[in-house]
Structure formats: structure tokens, C-alpha cells
Amino acid sequence: MNALANPAVGDRVVHKSFPPISRHTLALYCGASGDHNPIHVDIDFARKAGFGDVFTHGMLVMGYLGQALTDAVHPSKVRSFSTRFAAITQLGAQLTCEGHVAELTEHQGERRARLTLTARDEAGEVKLAGEAVVAI
Incomplete structure (x- = not known):
């Protein structure tokens, strides 16, 4: 959890790969999240909607x-x-998540x-693209 001990702009501080997304993963996520949209688990529904197969919940x-x-930063x-x-994100996708330092700042005395x-x-x-602001 010390990925940002002495950061510099451009440093990769987040890196994690996940196993391929399976139908089982999607079904479990439906139950855990309450998002039961059939586009994510019912191949017949997905095909009727114009897709070749189900796809992952965003x-x-x-x-x-x-x-x-949060594996890299508390x-x-x-x-x-x-x-x-x-x-x-298609079924079977194997995702890798990364984060790089874009900027170092200070806010109310806190280095970020x-x-x-x-x-x-x-x-x-x-x-998926995004950003996070973290204290260092």
C-alpha cells in the first residue's frame, strides 16, 4: 500500500489484471448488484437486441x-x-486496470x-477511463 511513497508524474502506481469474465461471473454480479438486466445473462435476449452475445455490466x-x-492506495x-x-466489455474479456500519476498538487496542506x-x-x-485524486 505504499505505491505513492515518492511519486513522479508519469509513474504507474496502479496495476492489476483480472481473469476472463465468464457467464458465471455475470450471473453472480446480477445477484450481488441487483442489476438483473437480461442483456447481461440471457443470450437470446441479447441477440434479439442486436448483439452476438451477452456483455459485461459497466x-x-x-x-x-x-x-x-484500492489495492494500490489505501x-x-x-x-x-x-x-x-x-x-x-465482451464476455471473456481479460481486463487489466492501470493508473498513472498525471499531476502532483497540494490542497489545504495535503499533498495529493x-x-x-x-x-x-x-x-x-x-x-473504462477515469481518474482519482489521492492523498500522498
Whole structure:
């Protein structure tokens, strides 16, 4: 939890890979989140909607990115965390989440780092982008 002991702009301070997203993962997430939209678990429904298969909940991907962040930076140090969805995350995607120091600042006497965050699939496509501000 000391990824930001002596940070410099450009440093990678967040890095975590996740196993491929399975149908089982999606079903478990439905139950845990209460998001039972059939586009995420029912292949027939997904095909009728014009997709080849079900796809991952965006908030599951956001959860992965948040977990990667708090694995690198203690949750008590996180001052803000925001994301935007960039692309649909397909079933089977293997996501890697990263965060780099974009800026070092001070706010009311507290040293902070602004991190740029991404969740990318195995082909390198950005699925989720965001940023966090953390105390250092």
C-alpha cells in the first residue's frame, strides 16, 4: 500500500489484471448488484437486441477498476474517483486496470496526486477511463 511513497508524474502506481469474465461471473454480479438486466445473462435476449452475445455490466468493470485502485492506495487516502464508459466489455474479456500519476498538487496542506485510470481488455482497447485524486 505504499505505491505513492515518492511519486513522479508519469509513474504507474496502479496495476492489476483480472481473469476472463465468464457467464458465471455475470450471473453472480446480477445477484450481488441487483442489476438483473437480461442483456447481461440471457443470450437470446441479447441477440434479439442486436448483439452476438451477452456483455459485461459497466458497473462490474468500474468495480474492478476501483478494486485495483484500492489495492494500490489505501481507501482512506482516496479523495475522489470518477469514470466514464468507453466501450462494451465482451464476455471473456481479460481486463487489466492501470493508473498513472498525471499531476502532483497540494490542497489545504495535503499533498495529493491526480491519477489517470484505465481498464483495458487483452487487445488493449479501453473499456473504462477515469481518474482519482489521492492523498500522498
